[in-house]
Amino acid sequence: MRGVILRGIAGFYYVLAEGREYRCRARGIFRKEGVTPLAGDRVEISAYEDGTGAVEDILPRINAFERPPAANVETLVLVMAGRDPMPSFSLTDRFSVVAERAGSELIICMNKVDLAEPALLQRFGEIYGGLYPLFFVCGRTGEGVEALRAALKGRQAALAGPSGAGKSTLTNLLLESERSATGEISRRNLRGKNTTRHTELFITEDFSLFDTPGFSAFDPEMMEEEELQHCFPEFRPFIGKCRFSDCRHLAEPDCAVTEALKEGKIKKSRYRSYGEMLKEIRENKEY
Numbered sequence: 001m002r003g004v005i006l007r008g009i010a011g012f013y014y015v016l017a018e019g020r021e022y023r024c025r026a027r028g029i030f031r032k033e034g035v036t037p038l039a040g041d042r043v044e045i046s047a048y049e050d051g052t053g054a055v056e057d058i059l060p061r062i063n064a065f066e067r068p069p070a071a072n073v074e075t076l077v078l079v080m081a082g083r084d085p086m087p088s089f090s091l092t093d094r095f096s097v098v099a100e101r102a103g104s105e106l107i108i109c110m111n112k113v114d115l116a117e118p119a120l121l122q123r124f125g126e127i128y129g130g131l132y133p134l135f136f137v138c139g140r141t142g143e144g145v146e147a148l149r150a151a152l153k154g155r156q157a158a159l160a161g162p163s164g165a166g167k168s169t170l171t172n173l174l175l176e177s178e179r180s181a182t183g184e185i186s187r188r189n190l191r192g193k194n195t196t197r198h199t200e201l202f203i204t205e206d207f208s209l210f211d212t213p214g215f216s217a218f219d220p221e222m223m224e225e226e227e228l229q230h231c232f233p234e235f236r237p238f239i240g241k242c243r244f245s246d247c248r249h250l251a252e253p254d255c256a257v258t259e260a261l262k263e264g265k266i267k268k269s270r271y272r273s274y275g276e277m278l279k280e281i282r283e284n285k286e287y
C-alpha cells in the first residue's frame with residue numbers, strides 16, 4: 001500500500017499508510033542503488049498485521065534535502081525574528097536561494113513582531129512583500145498564526161531560519177490541538193521543550209509539517225554560478241536580455257539586470273546578496 005515516511009530511526013522507517021503507522025525495513029535494493037529513504041518520502045510498502053512492513057519503492061520526489069534529511073518539502077517557511085536575533089537581509093536571501101534551488105515554494109514569516117522596531121518591519125516588508133508571501137506573526141501571543149496555518153493548507157512544509165527566531169514555538173502553535181492522522185494528539189506537544197534531534201513529519205488534517213533540527217542556508221557547493229541568477233525571481237524578466245549571453249550582471253556593459261537595479265525594479269540589498277553569493281561560488285571553484 002501507499003504511505004508516507006514520518007521518520008527514520010536506527011534503520012527503521014515509520015510509515016503512515018491507510019491510517020496506521022508501520023515500522024518498516026528498507027529493501028536492500030535501496031542501499032545497492034545508494035538511495036536513502038527520507039522523512040517525507042511517498043512510498044509503496046508491504047504491510048503486515050503486526051504493524052511491521054517493508055519499504056518496496058520510493059515514489060518520485062519533488063526535492064530532497066541532506067541537512068536536514070527530508071524529502072518533498074513543497075513549502076519552506078523562512079522564520080526570521082524582528083529582534084533577538086535581529087533580522088538579517090543577507091541571511092534571508094541565503095535561505096530564499098536554498099528554497100528556489102530546491103523548487104520549494106517560499107513563505108517568509110517575520111516573528112516576534114512584539115519586539116521589533118516598526119520601521120524595520122516596514123523596510124523588511126518593502127523588500128520581500130512583493131517577492132514572496134510574507135506573514136507577520138507573534139509566537140508569544142499567537143497573533144498571525146491562523147493566517148500562516150491557512151497558507152499551509154494542503155502543503156508539506158518545513159520551517160527554516162536562524163536559531164532563536166521562533167521555529168519551535170511556531171511549530172508547536174501550528175500543531176497545537178491538531179490531531180495527527182492516526183488520531184493521536186501530535187506527540188510534539190507532549191514532548192515539551194526538548195531539542196529536536198531527528199527530522200520528523202507531523203501530519204494533520206490540513207497540512208504536514210516537518211520538525212527538524214534546522215536547515216542550512218546557502219552553501220556555494222550547491223550550484224554553478226550560472227544557476228544563481230535564476231534563484232532571484234525578480235531577475236527573471238531580465239535574464240537573457242543582456243548584451244552577453246553569459247552575463248553575470250556585475251560590471252558588464254548593456255546589462256539588463258543592472259539597468260533594472262538602477263530603475264529600482266530590483267532592490268539594492270537583493271542585488272548585493274546576489275553578488276556576495278556569486279563571489280563565494282567563484283572562490284569555492286578555485287579550490
Ligand SMILES: Nc1nc2c(ncn2[C@@H]2O[C@H](COP(=O)(O)OP(=O)(O)O)[C@@H](O)[C@H]2O)c(=O)[nH]1
Pocket residue numbers: 111112113114115137138139140141161162163164165166167168169170
Ligand atoms: N517576545 C517574543 N518571544 C518569542 C516569540 N516567539 C518565540 N519567542 C521566544 O524566543 C525564544 C526562541 O524561540 P524558539 O522557538 O526556541 O526558536 P528556534 O531556535 O527558532 O526554534 C524562546 O524563548 C521563545 O519563547 C515572539 O513572537 N515574541
Ligand SMILES: [Mg+2]
Pocket residue numbers: 167168169196
Ligand atoms: Mg528550535
Ligand SMILES: [Zn+2]
Pocket residue numbers: 242247248249250252254255256257258
Ligand atoms: Zn546582465
